[in-house]
């Protein structure tokens with residue numbers, strides 16, 4: 001029996017009105033991801049990578065077509081349902097980290113769990129486990145402004161992973177990191193993917209990232225150009 | 233709600249300086265509002281008490297031809313005391329001139345029984361004095377006429393037939409009262425003496441009544457209750473209060489503006505943070521609530537900070553009082569040199585509620601905008 005894909009994008013287009021005309025950022029995208037994949041959308045700047053990730057992440061809605069995530073129709077979700085989907089099942093990692101500046105590392109990672117009303121003990125265990133995955137248990141009480149770029153992105157990974165989500169969407173996670181830190185981060189994510197079976201979907205134009213991906217989806221001008229297994 | 237409160241505190245304590253400034257500004261207006269109001273209330277109580285004790289008693293029974301506000305009615309505004317005179321202390325007013333240091337000064341001679349106890353005036357001294365014409369005056373007249381205790385001064389008055397007579401008064405006491413009305417231009421003398429001087433035996437311009445007075449319908453006498461007499465005073469104080477509320481309004485407005493401004497700036501500057509909250513699974517409504525609560529928490533913190541320095545300050549003020557500059561004491565209403573603020577529970581509760589509610593409203597108004605933000609743009613940090 002063939003498994004249902006965890007992400008299923010059918011004929012999705014996204015257009016923005018610009019200067020009175022419709023600008024097509026995504027054009028009839030078809031894409032499926034199975035659980036546990038470690039895949040990346042690769043393409044030049046402006047090709048629509050972030051737009052596609054945002055639709056899959058239920059932060060945005062397609063103009064045309066349907067996107068199903070965990071069998072949920074993104075278009076049909078209410079605000080609250082979308083919030084809940086993100087809270088429980090989707091982890092986000094951003095290019096610029098987006099850590100909450102006034103919170104400590106611990107509190108940043110804890111945030112999603114607070115929304116889930118977990119007990120303080122459960123939260124503490126989960127946060128420390130997640131910080132352990134990224135090797136930052138010693139930095140729990142630091143504020144983000146005291147962290148290096150690599151450390152910040154690792155906090156972001158812990159924050160995305162702490163709730164054990166089904167999917168992690170990482171939008172150019174290495175763009176602001178040096179080569180050494182980029183490799184660190186990628187190794188960490190790859191390891192989590194293998195150990196926990198979490199599905200990862202990247203957007204990138206970084207060669208280093210491509211080296212780690214199992215599957216590369218080439219995007220250009222809002223269209224999928226090529227979708228290939230990556231020979232590692 | 234609990235979570236938003238927790239997060240609001242986290243955010244506020246996280247951004248220390250901004251929070252501290254807002255809280256200080258708000259707590260300041262808070263303390264000032266309570267203090268100013270308490271001083272007004274203290275003044276009100278003091279002025280009422282003093283006026284009752286020194287001037288009003290339980291009310292005045294006034295001759296129908298006599299208008300205390302019109303000096304021209306003094307001449308004819310008097311009459312024989314009624315038969316039924318339980319609880320009545322007669323006061324007769326007569327116009328006269330005194331000549332301190334060769335100057336002429338118009339005054340009112342006020343005859344009062346030296347045995348009376350209804351008013352705080354030290355009239356006993358009039359009985360004890362060995363002088364021929366002993367009188368007492370207040371500190372204000374003493375100052376304006378440059379008269380001291382023990383001084384003598386020439387007086388000229390007219391008797392009932394209009395004939396001028398003159399004699400020498402001895403100042404046996406200068407009393408200190410907060411009520412200018414019984415002091416400025418008033419000379420108090422034993423009523424028996426005044427009757428003799430003017431041939432107006434058993435006549436009075438008005439009576440101060442005490443609690444034994446039954447208020448019978450008396451022809452040619454009008455009764456003005458204590459309440460009615462106090463009304464002028466209350467009106468005046470309320471007028472002052474209204475004028476003052478503009479000051480509080482302004483103070484509060486400044487504090488609220490600071491919060492409003494912080495909120496608008498926050499929502500503008502914290503776009504990325506808002507986008508992150510939403511990406512992490514917070515609903516927009518909850519983010520609106522979070523920002524609103526952040527604003528009202530300012531007022532709660534301001535309350536706490538305000539009490540930390542406000543309460544000792546209030547206690548200090550209630551012990552030492554609030555000194556009134558001499559210029560203000562000439563205002564013509566009962567105003568002590570020092571006013572002791574009176575802190576009413578109602579006043580404090582009202583102020584607390586007003587501050588918290590208005591802080592919440594000014595926080596909510598800009599926060600509503602969050603519900604309309606596009607999370608994708610917010611995450612990019614695009615100003616929307």
Ligand SMILES: Nc1ncnc2c1ncn2[C@@H]1O[C@H](COP(=O)(O)OP(=O)(O)OP(=O)(O)O)[C@@H](O)[C@H]1O
Pocket residue numbers: 016017018023025043044045046047048049050051052609
């Ligand atoms: N809100 C918007 N309004 C108008 N145009 C938009 C909006 N968001 C994105 N676009 C346009 O859609 C296209 C795709 O944008 P997107 O951000 O998805 O590209 P990207 O592949 O992520 O690029 P980058 O590598 O630079 O991040 C771009 O041309 C962009 O200008």
Ligand SMILES: [Mg+2]
Pocket residue numbers: 049050051171203
């Ligand atoms: Mg992008």
